[in-house]
Amino acid sequence: MKSYDSIAVYYRKFYNVFFDRVSIIRFLKKIFYKFNISKKSKILDVGCGTGSLLRLLARMGFGHLYGVDRSSRMIKIAGCVLLSDNVKLYNEDFLKFDSKHRFDVILSTVDVLNHIDRKHLLKYLKKVKKLLSGDGIFIFDLNTQEYLERLAKRKKAVKRIKDMLLYWKFNKAGQKIIIHFSVIDRNRTVYDKIIQYIYREEEVEKLLEKSGFLIVEKVYDYKSSVKTSFCSKVCYVCKKI
Numbered sequence: 001m002k003s004y005d006s007i008a009v010y011y012r013k014f015y016n017v018f019f020d021r022v023s024i025i026r027f028l029k030k031i032f033y034k035f036n037i038s039k040k041s042k043i044l045d046v047g048c049g050t051g052s053l054l055r056l057l058a059r060m061g062f063g064h065l066y067g068v069d070r071s072s073r074m075i076k077i078a079g080c081v082l083l084s085d086n087v088k089l090y091n092e093d094f095l096k097f098d099s100k101h102r103f104d105v106i107l108s109t110v111d112v113l114n115h116i117d118r119k120h121l122l123k124y125l126k127k128v129k130k131l132l133s134g135d136g137i138f139i140f141d142l143n144t145q146e147y148l149e150r151l152a153k154r155k156k157a158v159k160r161i162k163d164m165l166l167y168w169k170f171n172k173a174g175q176k177i178i179i180h181f182s183v184i185d186r187n188r189t190v191y192d193k194i195i196q197y198i199y200r201e202e203e204v205e206k207l208l209e210k211s212g213f214l215i216v217e218k219v220y221d222y223k224s225s226v227k228t229s230f231c232s233k234v235c236y237v238c239k240k241i
């Protein structure tokens with residue numbers, strides 16, 4: 001079982017509470033306009049999860065959409081969610097993924113890169129570069145170091161959403177945080193262990209440079225160029241050098 005497999009059926013019920021899709025979509029619209037991304041552009045969502053972003057893009061009229069995720073259960077749900085849309089989905093680890101297509105946009109949103117360990121992050125970025133068309137753009141976010149360290153200090157958290165109770169325990173181990181996540185509903189409890197790697201912005205920026213990317217935009221929480229103590233995500237838009 002891969003991480004996210006056991007919580008996949010619940011993911012769609014709670015992601016809206018934690019992830020601000022409205023800000024992501026508003027930001028993407030602005031960036032797509034700025035970089036001439038058209039409805040005919042090929043878009044690959046890496047770590048597409050249950051397909052919610054791809055669905056919004058399909059509703060906006062984008063006709064060449066692709067998604068890849070290593071969790072078989074997340075991608076299975078994406079398949080159901082996107083049944084009526086013409087989206088090609090792959091259940092693969094992106095580090096092993098290849099394609100005959102070259103994409104105009106590659107997305108990795110909502111913490112996907114925090115799941116990639118230090119040994120593999122450069123390989124991940126080089127793969128993105130290889131799959132991107134000459135003028136293509138790579139848009140991704142990361143949970144900031146400060147945010148993950150705040151979580152680690154909290155040690156645990158509980159939230160009730162409708163008839164579900166979500167329970168997290170956070171353990172920091174070196175430069176990673178181990179999240180023990182349980183979802184308890186009326187009938188059962190499911191548990192998942194999720195590891196998020198803590199990256200400093202300078203570290204990621206060096207790796208971007210090393211893999212041949214130029215950062216063309218950097219914002220926090222898909223909204224602001226100003227970093228405050230409340231920010232949880234840093235978001236980058238990159239082009240090939």
Ligand SMILES: C[S@@+](CC[C@H](N)C(=O)[O-])C[C@H]1O[C@@H](n2cnc3c(N)ncnc32)[C@H](O)[C@@H]1O
Pocket residue numbers: 003004015046047048049050052053068069070071074092093094095108109110111112115116
């Ligand atoms: C927090 S979820 C985000 C899902 C989706 N992007 C969203 O916005 O809802 C992270 C996803 O990244 C996927 N993932 C993590 N590492 C991956 C890898 N190496 N290759 C493909 N998918 C990966 C996980 O399986 C999970 O579905």
